Amino acid sequence: MDYILFIATLVAIYSILTITMNILVGYIGILYLAHPAVYGVGAYTFAILAKGGTNYFLALLAAGAVATILGLIIAMPTLKLKSHYIGMSTLGFLIICHGLFINLKGITRGALGIPGIPRPTIFGETLNTNLSFFIFTIIITTVIGIILHRILHSPFSKTMEIIREDETAAKTLGKNIIKYKLQAFMITSFFGGIGGGLLASLLGYISPTNFNIDELVLILTMVIIGGMASFWGSIVGATIIILIPEALKFLDIAPALIGPLRYGIYGMLIILFMIYKPNGILGRRTNVFSK
Amino acid sequence: MTNILEIQGISKTFGGVHAVEQCSFSVKKNSITGLIGPNGAGKTTMFNLISGLLKSTEGSIHFKDQDITNFTAYKRARRGLARSYQAIRVFPEMTALDNIVVAFGNNKEGLFQAFTPFRRHQRRLECKAMKLLELVGLEEKAHLKAYELSYGQKKLLEILRAKANNAELILLDEPTAGINPTLIKKITTLIRQFQKEGHTILIVEHNMPFIMDLCETIIVMDRGHNIAEGKPKDIQSNKEVLEAYLGKSHA
Amino acid sequence: MEILPQILVISIIASAIYALIAAGLTLTFGTLEFINFAHGEIAMAGAFVFLYFFSDFGLGIFPALIVTTLIIAALGMFIERTTFRPVRDKQEFIPLVLSIGISILISAAVMLKFGGGSHTYAVANEMPTVYRIWNEAVIISQTQIVIILSSVVLISALFAFLKYSKTGKAIRAVSDNKQVAAILGINVNRTIVILFTIASGLAAIAGILIAFDQNLNPRMGLQLSIKAFAAIILGGVGKLHGAILGAIIIGFSENMIVGLTNIPSSYKSTIVFTIFIIVLIFKPYGIFGGNKEEVESR
Numbered sequence: 001m002d003y004i005l006f007i008a009t010l011v012a013i014y015s016i017l018t019i020t021m022n023i024l025v026g027y028i029g030i031l032y033l034a035h036p037a038v039y040g041v042g043a044y045t046f047a048i049l050a051k052g053g054t055n056y057f058l059a060l061l062a063a064g065a066v067a068t069i070l071g072l073i074i075a076m077p078t079l080k081l082k083s084h085y086i087g088m089s090t091l092g093f094l095i096i097c098h099g100l101f102i103n104l105k106g107i108t109r110g111a112l113g114i115p116g117i118p119r120p121t122i123f124g125e126t127l128n129t130n131l132s133f134f135i136f137t138i139i140i141t142t143v144i145g146i147i148l149h150r151i152l153h154s155p156f157s158k159t160m161e162i163i164r165e166d167e168t169a170a171k172t173l174g175k176n177i178i179k180y181k182l183q184a185f186m187i188t189s190f191f192g193g194i195g196g197g198l199l200a201s202l203l204g205y206i207s208p209t210n211f212n213i214d215e216l217v218l219i220l221t222m223v224i225i226g227g228m229a230s231f232w233g234s235i236v237g238a239t240i241i242i243l244i245p246e247a248l249k250f251l252d253i254a255p256a257l258i259g260p261l262r263y264g265i266y267g268m269l270i271i272l273f274m275i276y277k278p279n280g281i282l283g284r285r286t287n288v289f290s291k
Numbered sequence: 292m293t294n295i296l297e298i299q300g301i302s303k304t305f306g307g308v309h310a311v312e313q314c315s316f317s318v319k320k321n322s323i324t325g326l327i328g329p330n331g332a333g334k335t336t337m338f339n340l341i342s343g344l345l346k347s348t349e350g351s352i353h354f355k356d357q358d359i360t361n362f363t364a365y366k367r368a369r370r371g372l373a374r375s376y377q378a379i380r381v382f383p384e385m386t387a388l389d390n391i392v393v394a395f396g397n398n399k400e401g402l403f404q405a406f407t408p409f410r411r412h413q414r415r416l417e418c419k420a421m422k423l424l425e426l427v428g429l430e431e432k433a434h435l436k437a438y439e440l441s442y443g444q445k446k447l448l449e450i451l452r453a454k455a456n457n458a459e460l461i462l463l464d465e466p467t468a469g470i471n472p473t474l475i476k477k478i479t480t481l482i483r484q485f486q487k488e489g490h491t492i493l494i495v496e497h498n499m500p501f502i503m504d505l506c507e508t509i510i511v512m513d514r515g516h517n518i519a520e521g522k523p524k525d526i527q528s529n530k531e532v533l534e535a536y537l538g539k540s541h542a
Numbered sequence: 543m544e545i546l547p548q549i550l551v552i553s554i555i556a557s558a559i560y561a562l563i564a565a566g567l568t569l570t571f572g573t574l575e576f577i578n579f580a581h582g583e584i585a586m587a588g589a590f591v592f593l594y595f596f597s598d599f600g601l602g603i604f605p606a607l608i609v610t611t612l613i614i615a616a617l618g619m620f621i622e623r624t625t626f627r628p629v630r631d632k633q634e635f636i637p638l639v640l641s642i643g644i645s646i647l648i649s650a651a652v653m654l655k656f657g658g659g660s661h662t663y664a665v666a667n668e669m670p671t672v673y674r675i676w677n678e679a680v681i682i683s684q685t686q687i688v689i690i691l692s693s694v695v696l697i698s699a700l701f702a703f704l705k706y707s708k709t710g711k712a713i714r715a716v717s718d719n720k721q722v723a724a725i726l727g728i729n730v731n732r733t734i735v736i737l738f739t740i741a742s743g744l745a746a747i748a749g750i751l752i753a754f755d756q757n758l759n760p761r762m763g764l765q766l767s768i769k770a771f772a773a774i775i776l777g778g779v780g781k782l783h784g785a786i787l788g789a790i791i792i793g794f795s796e797n798m799i800v801g802l803t804n805i806p807s808s809y810k811s812t813i814v815f816t817i818f819i820i821v822l823i824f825k826p827y828g829i830f831g832g833n834k835e836e837v838e839s840r
């Protein structure tokens with residue numbers, strides 16, 4: 001039961017991470033592969049501040065703020081580049097950040113990682129149990145979810161989508177493409193950073209391995225399975241992908257094989273979805289997929 | 292201002308190709324003006340230069356007496372310059388109604404406006420959009436996705452979208468391409484209606500009867516340069532224009 | 543500066559390997575119009591298949607080489623037929639993400655069969671043949687000489703093939719404009735299959751060469767893919783000389799910067815990609831890619 005609560009908390013946090021990634025990848029249509037670096041920076045910022053005694057909530061906000069700064073830096077080259085170049089440049093940022101996480105030992109403790117990341121203390125009670133932290137996280141992620149839901153069902157979101165569908169037509173309709181892209185990056189990074197902070201607090205320990213290319217594969221699969229440009233799809237995708245390894249545990253497989261098997265399943269899922277159902281489970285037909 | 296658009300000495304080179312070469316002309320306010328010329332004359336490039344999708348290599352563009360040569364495309368659109376595309380660019384997955392609603396400028400589409408009560412405003416915009424659809428009899432298709440419309444209906448939608456935000460200058464790129472004669476008549480009436488409402492319309496076309504009938508002034512381009520400008524009947528008997536279309540030996 | 547010659551040689555070796563992988567990648571990019579993330583995995587798979595036939599099965603070097611190249615070429619063909627062809631005409635997103643999926647699948651398959659750890663081809667107790675050249679300033683092993691020679695030979699052969707042979711010209715035509723090539727009577731599907739096969743074969747050879755020189759582990763495919771992309775994008779995609787130039791830039795910047803300064807080698811990837819992004823900012827289409835105007839007029 002306790003473990004189920006842990007998994008549920010993980011699902012809640014990854015739902016936010018997936019929705020935020022979906023904003024750039026699905027709604028605005030940018031091949032954005034740097035998200036783990038962005039929420040990683042959020043996680044590290046939170047971990048360092050919270051361990052240093054900063055108020056938990058302030059640390060979360062700071063995580064969002066620092067992640068936003070990184071997000072805007074990553075955004076800059078993408079404004080000028082075309083699609084696969086954007087994919088490579090964002091991937092490049094992911095690799096650079098991962099390298100920095102490993103090498104800036106003075107700040108991040110390098111490959112050793114940061115242990116002992118605290119849980120919040122509310123009214124004198126430290127939320128160390130899975131149940132209490134689950135409730136806490138659900139409240140925060142629901143609030144963030146409501147904000148994102150509102151944004152993603154507004155005229156702002158419609159305009160993001162027409163920029164994705166046909167940037168040229170959007171321009172001559174008077175839409176300021178750069179402003180929309182930058183704002184999308186800001187939302188994605190800010191809430192992604194907070195998600196990273198929550199993740200750090202849940203796991204209690206983070207290291208550069210949490211934010212490498214494997215993590216990118218994970219979050220990308222969540223977005224694709226759930227559906228591009230779909231709010232609820234992102235939550236569905238996050239849930240499914242997190243539950244897969246749990247399901248595997250029920251089958252009698254040698255522990256050494258579970259890792260590659262998981263990986264293989266993700267690969268198979270991506271392949272099947274891309275060929276047969278590129279819009280994911282809940283995604284709508286979008287122009288990202290037709291020439 | 293008599294001329295809403297002034298093109299002065301505009302050139303555009305791609306690699307070695309001079310698509311537009313020292314081209315100058317003006318468009319009178321509230322007129323219906325035609326832009327014609329043989330294939331490869333540079334008409335579409337000119338439209339792209341005017342709407343801001345391309346930057347000219349030299350020359351200047353004045354719109355409403357303001358130098359917009361260095362304005363980005365979206366800024367020109369916000370100043371009142373709209374266009375339709377020859378290859379239809381309506382958004383296929385949006386409804387016909389929504390396609391027009393996104394064209395409105397004060398759409399409450401800013402990020403922070405997502406937290407204001409935008410739905411009431413949206414409904415008002417939808418009414419406005421409906422009225423536009425009624426102009427061409429498309430109101431019953433309002434809630435169909437644009438990809439479900441016929442080619443002709445999509446073309447009408449494309450034109451309506453250019454008018455939606457009350458642009459002072461509307462550029463129409465081959466509005467009658469692939470259209471049957473009945474629909475062409477509808478488009479002609481529509482454009483005249485726009486003129487009555489105060490718009491200026493600049494049309495690129497290959498359909499001679501359509502454009503000679505509709506336009507007060509015709510500008511002719513050939514090989515990147517404007518070679519003639521005047522009333523339809525003068526253009527029709529202009530030696531250089533005939534040469535451009537038919538080749539020297541036939542003139 | 544005594545170590546400079548050694549670092550130069552190491553840079554050349556790294557560039558030689560990247561060049562083999564980048565060459566195939568840039569050609570497939572030119573025809574398929576998306577970046578094939580699975581390419582590096584194919585190199586890695588080649589290395590492992592060779593390992594199986596050479597070490598486990600006991601074949602001699604050349605037989606194992608031939609069998610491996612055939613298998614990997616067939617793998618490349620299979621992948622193209624079953625997964626890439628159905629999505630060929632969709633916008634870049636789908637094939638690109640699809641190739642990520644394929645790369646993951648191949649990596650997982652290799653890990654399942656061979657385990658996740660490191661492997662080598664080394665025959666027990668046999669010391670690698672090593673030469674000292676350049677007034678004793680440089681140590682280079684026989685394997686490394688083979689790497690450089692193979693790379694030069696194979697890439698020159700590729701250049702010649704593309705320029706002079708009928709199929710090579712067909713490949714260039716299809717790269718340039720598929721529809722026109724089809725009208726000219728070129729069998730586009732067959733040309734693409736041939737191209738894929740050549741690219742996969744080159745990648746497999748690169749993988750095998752790397753494995754002889756260093757240890758190999760199933761995770762290295764992605765590393766290779768990413769560096770190969772950086773190479774082809776730096777040089778300008780679709781152009782063979784661009785890929786070579788890109789490979790040289792990556793190979794040299796990786797090793798020279800780390801070798802000649804105090805920067806620790808764990809910063810290698812960070813440096814390469816920082817350079818990559820900086821170049822992209824100034825030349826969004828790559829060094830040989832031209833600028834916006836030229837791209838517009840194509």
